[in-house]
Each structure stands twice: as C-alpha cells, then as structure tokens.
Amino acid sequence: MDIINLRILDIVDIVLVAFLLYYIYKLVKGTAAINIFIGIVMIYLVWKLTQLLAMEMLSSVLGEFIGVGMFALIVVFQQEIRKFLLMIGSTNFGRRRKFLRTLKFMRDAPEESLTDINSILAACKNMSKTHTGAIIVIKRSTSLDFVKTSGDVMDIKLNTPIILSIFYKNSTLHDGAMIIEDNKITATRVILPVTNDRDIPLRYGLRHRAALGITEKTDAVALIVSEETGQISYVKNGEFIKFETLDELNEKLKKELI
Numbered sequence: 001m002d003i004i005n006l007r008i009l010d011i012v013d014i015v016l017v018a019f020l021l022y023y024i025y026k027l028v029k030g031t032a033a034i035n036i037f038i039g040i041v042m043i044y045l046v047w048k049l050t051q052l053l054a055m056e057m058l059s060s061v062l063g064e065f066i067g068v069g070m071f072a073l074i075v076v077f078q079q080e081i082r083k084f085l086l087m088i089g090s091t092n093f094g095r096r097r098k099f100l101r102t103l104k105f106m107r108d109a110p111e112e113s114l115t116d117i118n119s120i121l122a123a124c125k126n127m128s129k130t131h132t133g134a135i136i137v138i139k140r141s142t143s144l145d146f147v148k149t150s151g152d153v154m155d156i157k158l159n160t161p162i163i164l165s166i167f168y169k170n171s172t173l174h175d176g177a178m179i180i181e182d183n184k185i186t187a188t189r190v191i192l193p194v195t196n197d198r199d200i201p202l203r204y205g206l207r208h209r210a211a212l213g214i215t216e217k218t219d220a221v222a223l224i225v226s227e228e229t230g231q232i233s234y235v236k237n238g239e240f241i242k243f244e245t246l247d248e249l250n251e252k253l254k255k256e257l258i
C-alpha cells in the first residue's frame with residue numbers, strides 16, 4: 001500500500017515539477033532572462049556534479065554562490081516572479097468564482113461578463129476603419145488605482161459613442177489610455193508603465209509597449225487600435241494574443257471577464 005502511495009505521489013511530484021518548469025520557461029521564453037535561466041541551471045548542475053565527485057573546494061565555492069544567488073535571483077527575476085504570482089493568483093480567483101457558482105452560492109451573480117464587450121469591440125471596429133489610435137485597459141482582479149491617478153478619473157457608463165468620442169483625434173481626452181472597470185469608464189488620458197522587454201518588434205511604438213507593460217504588472221487585459229495600420233491587438237499577461245476575427249476576440253474576452 002505504502003509503495004503504491006509513494007508511486008502516486010512520485011507521479012504527482014514529477015507532474016508538478018514539469019508544470020513549474022513549463023511555466024518558468026513560458027515566462028522567460030523570448031526574453032533576456034532565458035540566458036540567465038540557462039546559466040543558473042548550468043551552475044546548479046556543475047555544483048551537483050562536484051558534490052557527486054566529492055570535489056570539496058569547488059563544491060563549497062559553488063554552494064556559497066548558489067546560496068547568495070537565491071537573493072540575486074529574486075532581484076534579477078523580479079518581473080517574472082511578479083508575472084508568475086499574478087498568473088497563479090488570477091487563475092485561482094477565476095476558478096474559485098466558477099466553483100462557487102456551481103455550488104449555487106452565487107445564484108444571483110450574472111453568468112455573463114459585467115463589461116459590455118460588444119460595445120467595446122464595436123468601437124474598436126469603427127476606430128480600426130478610421131485609423132483612430134486607442135488603448136483600452138480592462139480591469140480584472142488587480143486594482144488599477146496606481147495608474148488611474150496619472151489621468152482623469154471619471155465614472156461614465158460604457159457605450160460605443162462615448163468610447164469613440166473620447167478617442168476622436170481632436171478630442172482633448174484622446175491621448176493616453178482608457179481604463180474600464182466592470183461596465184464603467186473610470187479613467188482616461190492615463191499614462192501606463194511601458195514594458196522593458198527589448199525583444200518586441202520595432203514596428204510597435206509606445207502605445208503597444210504601454211499595453212504590454214500594464215498587462216505584465218497586473219492581470220488586466222488591453223485592446224489597442226493602431227493609428228498607423230488600423231490593426232486591433234489584444235494583450236494579456238504581457239503578450240500579444242492572436243485572433244482571426246472579432247467574434248473570436250469577443251469569445252476570448254468573454255472567457256477572461258466572466
């Protein structure tokens with residue numbers, strides 16, 4: 001019985017480690033951090049080898065290095081650790097809400113997103129046609145108060161004409177980002193933190209970098225309409241999410257915002 005338990009636990013252990021490595025790889029893939037990650041894995045393997053071969057001095061030097069390295073890691077991977085924790089936190093939150101709904105504790109809660117996604121996408125479609133630049137950040141669980149104060153805080157019920165008039169080129173409010181919380185526009189002209197990721201294609205300017213930046217630091221999602229190309233982009237977890245049609249984008253947003 002013990003052996004069976006041990007084996008099951010072993011499998012669970014391996015699967016969990018595989019998941020952990022997969023998520024770490026996903027986070028550092030395509031960034032400069034991947035080289036640091038490979039470097040650390042190599043030092044760790046050499047350290048284990050020196051231990052195995054009983055090479056006392058080298059092993060103790062590397063051991064010390066790895067000990068201090070743990071603190072260095074937290075500093076070097078600060079952004080990635082933050083993203084990782086956010087990813088875990090927001091996933092749990094979503095599941096917990098769904099779980100509660102199945103238990104009918106939240107019988108009164110709407111099954112649909114509070115945010116009027118159709119209105120947002122209708123505005124994006126229109127702005128795409130007219131090449132009107134826009135950046136819309138939709139809050140999920142992380143508070144966006146720390147960025148809202150950089151712009152004009154407001155409280156307007158969401159609808160397509162309002163979005164269009166805010167981003168209209170001659171409007172005084174068109175610059176910067178719009179923040180949406182539930183079904184309200186809660187800030188405009190917001191200055192977002194831009195990403196430091198150096199691997200982003202040069203064709204993407206500050207608007208796209210700002211969307212990547214805020215979604216790296218929070219679990220919010222962002223929509224961008226390019227003034228140059230009219231292209232609509234969807235950004236989540238500091239990455240561009242591909243979609244073929246607006247209907248597909250609608251579905252993806254619905255899943256995130258429920």
Ligand SMILES: Nc1ncnc2c1ncn2[C@@H]1O[C@H](COP(=O)(O)OP(=O)(O)OP(=O)(O)O)[C@@H](O)[C@H]1O
Binds near residue numbers: 135174191208226227
């Ligand atoms: N940190 C920021 N936070 C929010 N909005 C920003 C920020 N930086 C720039 N913007 C917005 O992006 C506009 C400039 O966009 P820019 O041309 O540099 O970006 P882009 O990604 O190339 O977008 P586009 O494809 O629309 O040209 C600014 O006028 C401003 O409205």
